[in-house]
Amino acid sequence: MNATTTFHLDGEEIPFTPGQTIMQAAVAAGTYIPHLCWHPDFQVNGSCKLCTVKVNGRFGSSCTMEAQVGMEVENRTAEIDDKRRTLLQMLFVEGNHFCPSCEKSGDCSLQATAYELKMMSPHFDMFYPDRPVDASHPDVLLDFNRCIMCGLCVAASRDVDGKNVFYMGGRGLLGRRVHISSESGRLADTGFAVTDRAASICPVGVILPKRRGFAVPIGQRKYDLAPISEQVKVKTP
Amino acid sequence: MNAPIAPPRKLRVATASLAGCFGCHMSILDIDERILKLLDLIEFDRSPLTDIKHCGPCDLGIIEGGLCNAENVHVLREFRKNCKILLALGACAINGGLPAQRNHLDLRDVLEEVYQTEYLVTHGGIPNDPELPLPLNKVHPLHEVVKVDYFLPGCPPPADAIWKLLTDLLAGRTPNLGHGLLHYD
Numbered sequence: 001m002n003a004t005t006t007f008h009l010d011g012e013e014i015p016f017t018p019g020q021t022i023m024q025a026a027v028a029a030g031t032y033i034p035h036l037c038w039h040p041d042f043q044v045n046g047s048c049k050l051c052t053v054k055v056n057g058r059f060g061s062s063c064t065m066e067a068q069v070g071m072e073v074e075n076r077t078a079e080i081d082d083k084r085r086t087l088l089q090m091l092f093v094e095g096n097h098f099c100p101s102c103e104k105s106g107d108c109s110l111q112a113t114a115y116e117l118k119m120m121s122p123h124f125d126m127f128y129p130d131r132p133v134d135a136s137h138p139d140v141l142l143d144f145n146r147c148i149m150c151g152l153c154v155a156a157s158r159d160v161d162g163k164n165v166f167y168m169g170g171r172g173l174l175g176r177r178v179h180i181s182s183e184s185g186r187l188a189d190t191g192f193a194v195t196d197r198a199a200s201i202c203p204v205g206v207i208l209p210k211r212r213g214f215a216v217p218i219g220q221r222k223y224d225l226a227p228i229s230e231q232v233k234v235k236t237p
Numbered sequence: 238m239n240a241p242i243a244p245p246r247k248l249r250v251a252t253a254s255l256a257g258c259f260g261c262h263m264s265i266l267d268i269d270e271r272i273l274k275l276l277d278l279i280e281f282d283r284s285p286l287t288d289i290k291h292c293g294p295c296d297l298g299i300i301e302g303g304l305c306n307a308e309n310v311h312v313l314r315e316f317r318k319n320c321k322i323l324l325a326l327g328a329c330a331i332n333g334g335l336p337a338q339r340n341h342l343d344l345r346d347v348l349e350e351v352y353q354t355e356y357l358v359t360h361g362g363i364p365n366d367p368e369l370p371l372p373l374n375k376v377h378p379l380h381e382v383v384k385v386d387y388f389l390p391g392c393p394p395p396a397d398a399i400w401k402l403l404t405d406l407l408a409g410r411t412p413n414l415g416h417g418l419l420h421y422d
Contacts, residue, residue, distance in 0.1 A: 098338070099421035100328055100392035106422070115419050121331050121388035125381050128333075128340040218422060227416045 007071035009053075014067075022062035022073055023051055032229040033075050034084050034113055036091075036203060037150035038063040040235035042159065045151045048091075050084050050113065081117055088114050089123045094173060096128060096145035097204075103213040104205030106221030110148055111204075112228035129174040136188035139210055146205045147177040153207060154178065156198035165190045165198060178206070248296040248407065251282040251320060255309040256336040256376060257302025259285070260393040261327035265299075267396035278407050295320045297406065303329045304377045305336050308370035317383040322406070325385045326399070328392040328421065330378060335392075337376040344374055387412060391420045 006013045009026055016025035026033050027040065035051040038044065046064045053062045054074040062073070074080060091097075091110065099105045134142040149168060157165040165187070169179040182189035193199070194209050201207070218224070222231070254262055262285060266272065283292040292298065292312075298320030304310050317323055328334040339347055348363045379385050389402050389412075398418040405412040 092332070097421075098328075098332070098334070100334070101338075102422070111421055114421070115416070118414075118419065120390065120419075121325065121380060121385070122378070123380070126332060126337075126378060128337065128375065130341055224417070 005069055007067050007069065007073060009073045010075050010077075016067040018066075020067050022053060022055070022060075022065050022067050022071070025067045026062065026075075027232050027234070030232055031075075032232050033062050034081075034116060034229075035063060036109055036113060036148060037152065039152055039155075039201070040233050042152060042155040045155070048087070048148070048150060050087055052080065052083065054080060085114075085117045085119050086123070088117060088119050089121075091148050092119070092122045093124045093126050094129065095147060096131065098145075102146065102205045103208055104146075104202075106218055106224050107216075108205060108223070109203035109228065110146075112223035115223070116228050127174055131177065134180065134187050136186040137192060138188070139194035140187060140192065140199055141208045141210055142180075142187055143206055143208065144177050148204055149177060150203060151178075152201045152203065153198045156201040157192075157196065160197040163191050163196065163198075165192045165196075247280045248278060249282045249294070250279045250284075250297045250299065251292045251295045251316060252284040252286070252299040253292075253301070253312055253316065254285060255300060255302035255312060255330070256305035257327065257329045258335075259301070261301035261330075261391075262286075264327075264391075264393035264396050265399055268400045269396070271400055275403065292316055292319045296322065298323045299326050300324070300330050300379055301326045303333045303336055303379065304373060304382060306370040306372045310373075310382060311370075313379060313383055322386045323379075323383065324387045324389060324402070324406075325379045326389050327394055328390060331380075331388050331390055333376045333378050337378075340375045344372060348372075389414075392422055395420065 005018065006015050009031055012031070014025050014029045014031065023033055023035065023038055033051050033053065035048065037048040038051060044063050046061050049061060051062045052059055055065060056072050097110065099111060105111060131144040133144065151168060154166045154168060157163050164181055166178050167181050168176070170176040179185065180187050180190060199207055199209065252262065268275065281287045282295050283289040292315050298316040300313060300316060300323065304313065325331050329336060333340065352363045353360055387402070389398060391398060395418060398414055401414055401418060402412045
């Protein structure tokens, strides 16, 4: 690696290879930039905006912006974390995120990111949207109340499983969410299997394998053990 | 000149459980013997622990539970009027929690099913006593009705988190919960 290909992230020198995004370079250096829709194994989506940073004084998405030599990137400043917290609060009021009853609690990226950014309340008025649950599949439960529209299941089903089981659809703030591509709209009527990559990609509690709910007890789960900022995602080999 | 320094005034604290399950109050008691240390610093006004029925002027009001009926709203406004600082304690006070799970159902349907049509229950009709507070159409968190100064999530919030928050507030610090104390479940 050429010694000159570095940029500054919160004052720390981060090396990168040309073509890498700010996010990719940061993760390779073990530095956490808050994010929800980004995953090292999949094409960039750039929809959640949690990974917004300030590059030379201007806002940009670190998952889509390519690293350039000498960039001055601000990441965990109070100003940017405040904005990220607001984005999280909007996600929390737009869905039905009732953590005490959710099997994913403790393993959930949305929840862990909210802990990291010290989100103490939803701040905004709640929407309590009506969203369905699809329990038709023998091995997988879908609870759309928790969908944050990250698109990871769409990408995993399309790019890895080759099944295109999921698509993003609906209109408006409360109508838009991930849908099932079978004619009936039910997961049981697709070729979806619990072994699919898409079955384990959901960062929140929408796609849940049945009969496994509390196999790992609350309190001993991924983000109970260490905060999300200390568990930077690495690309699957 | 050498007048004795009066011991600092004890802060007055009121607590109430609205549309909650008293689990958050149980979690307050779960601070165990630290409650004796707490009682050196505070005295309780209206609270299920004192059975005082109305809130007087207080330094801190702690509310558990969201708003599911007209009386809840009345009590909340009484707290906001009397308390310098208002704390929303627990999931229900913050986002409606378990009671808010009825928000997806029509209120009349719920009442009819519970009091009239449900198999194996007494079909006495929907209660209509004027003493009963009217249920709200939907359950709401506190911050939708009054300004709330501090929030402590959890179902219930762990006793250590309650202790940390109260001691931070009493010491005049901005409450700051580290990893492990901030929990939504």
